[in-house]
Amino acid sequence: MRGREGTTGGDGNEDEDEGAGAGRRSAALRTAGLVLAVALLLAGGAAGWAYWRLDHNITGVDIDQALGDDRPPRGMTTPSASASPVPSGALNILVLGSDTRSGAENQRLGGGEDGGDGGRADTAMIVHLDAGRTAATVVSIPRDTLVRRPACPLPSGGETAPRRAAMFNSAYAVGGPVCAVKTVEELTDVRMDHYVELDFAGFARLVDAVGGVTVTVEQDIDDEDSHLRLDAGTHLLDGEQALGLARTRKGVGDGSDLGRIELQQTLVTALLERISSTSLLTSPTRLYEVADALTGSLTTDTGLDSLAELTGLGRSLTDLSPGSVRTVTMPVVPAPWDRNRVIADEPEAGRLWASLR
Template sequence: MPHASGDDHLAPPAGAPTPADYGPGKVYRSRRRARLRSLRIAAWVALGVVSVGGGGLAYLWSQLDGNIQGTDINTALGHDRPGEQHDGSMDILLLGSDSRAGTHGQYGTGVSGARSDTAMVLHVDKSHQKASVVSVPRDTIVERPHCAKPQGGTAPAEHQAMFNESYQVGGPACTVKTVEKMSGVRMDHYLEVDFNGFTKLIDELGGVDITTSKAIKDDSSHLSLTAGRHTLKGEQALELVRTRHAVSDGSDLGRIQLQQAFIKALIHRFDSIGLASDPTKLYDLADTATRTVSADSDLASASKLLRLAKDLKGITPGHMNMVTLPVTYDPQDPGRVVPLDKASHRVWDALRDDRPIPRSAAKNSVGDRGDSPVTAGT
């Protein structure tokens, strides 16, 4: 894999496309990042359902259990994996697939199948009071391991593969395997959501509050926001997390910044509404969330999501450190990015050792330039 070497120098090669040319036609990547939000929603909703109590609780759980799609990742991957952590920390791969099923061409046509164009590794520390989130750009060039195909057979390993193709080749199990190979960190769970699910979840929540420091207009995502305070409903929220041309350098890296800001706004929203006092609203949200989220089989039940919710309960936006995997433009193809060897190793080492990610690790990364024009709340 063409990793950067030496001092992780960042200058793109002579004659390279401008950053705005990076990742052309990839407007759908951002949706996957919405999945992290879905994780919080699903987990917190499960906790809320239990708080409703009463004789109908077992019935509610059985209904929600039937909603959740599960994939047996452990069986698919076998024993050739990083070792499990036994210190109480937890790592969860959050995926966003670009499936357009049921969207009636609303988000573009001519795209078949699905890819995990949004991927975030959520590391919950052993105290379960703090978390780190590492966004992996969809266009990162990686060493993809051989993977079992969902329809049978095996996809051979590829020396220089684009990260988001792992899902297309071998589904969520292949994406988990790819992340574990590049990071050396075992994924305890994975969670996933798609376009339709994202918009429904945000609408069910009643929207999410954000503040923009400047006007944002992106003809590709159709987002048009003035500077100031906004409550984004489902479609507009999806437009925000798909936006890239109107922010930062116009690349997918800038879009990741928007998505990370939106995650914090979403957590603020969910924590601010009193669902425990509104059982009907709570159940509707739980039903939507569990119909939307796919997970590994070890997590695909309401009771297991409840336990996850308890694990995440103490983590506030202020205790969540979000970074983008340190990358630079690929010298062989400036439309792609490659991990910065030294810096990315520092990031993954921190997760394995259950330490905070050093701020200096992302210092020279092209994914760490400029501030997001969006902040949480109003």
């Protein structure tokens, strides 16, 4: 059960054969995704009311203030000789897909069915952008990983109790985004510069807004927990089906979270390919629908909770090509005391975290 590794952007050679302008546009949309799409919407002269709506869609959480100085140090950034105001330093972003019960649509889609009103971190990825932002590593953390969950501050005062050998996804359930970030930093000793969260309803709306995603599954899927039934083969999935695929684990591979992570990585790649293949740049209406679907269910740290900050991040990723994005799963082994859970496989996991600092 070692970590799996691969690259996104399987059609990178086709991108290189296209004209320079088209290649840059495709690469930007694939790697910067919808953050850059929002930037292009604004650059195209969106009306003030549209800007106001998208900007106010975003929810911000002040993680820096909540956690204070008891955190790993920020990465060292070498000053750039360029006069460009676009940031280019290394960056680590914790990206969570949450199954919160908040809102009727999230409840209908199965949010928080086992985890209480606060929900859980159903999907967790660390996105590491190298200095210069021309390469990236995306690390998936299995939600079944047993970790030391530290004491986390609560908005109401006080803090959660620390716990040894807690399931990774329980951190979000007991302490929200702040505890999720602190637990990841405890696990990795890597500073999370930013936090981004998208809930069930937002993910489903996003897939529907781009017209669905095309994926190929190698075996029949019939998972009553994710409410998904698919025959083996290639399918165009709508938002609810894509969400079901992202949550499926029964009957896939060995039935563990590692098989589910492979499906999620395939789905993310398919979504980015769909975004790049749709005419977002020439259809302001479709572009607005996609941006509204994304921002309407988005929670970030206060360093990214405005369109100006999100589009600044998007602009910094325009030189990131699909072939330079590496996807990795955190190296794990079965927990000796619980074969249904996993723990970090050392020293491999430690070497991975060191590469992100």
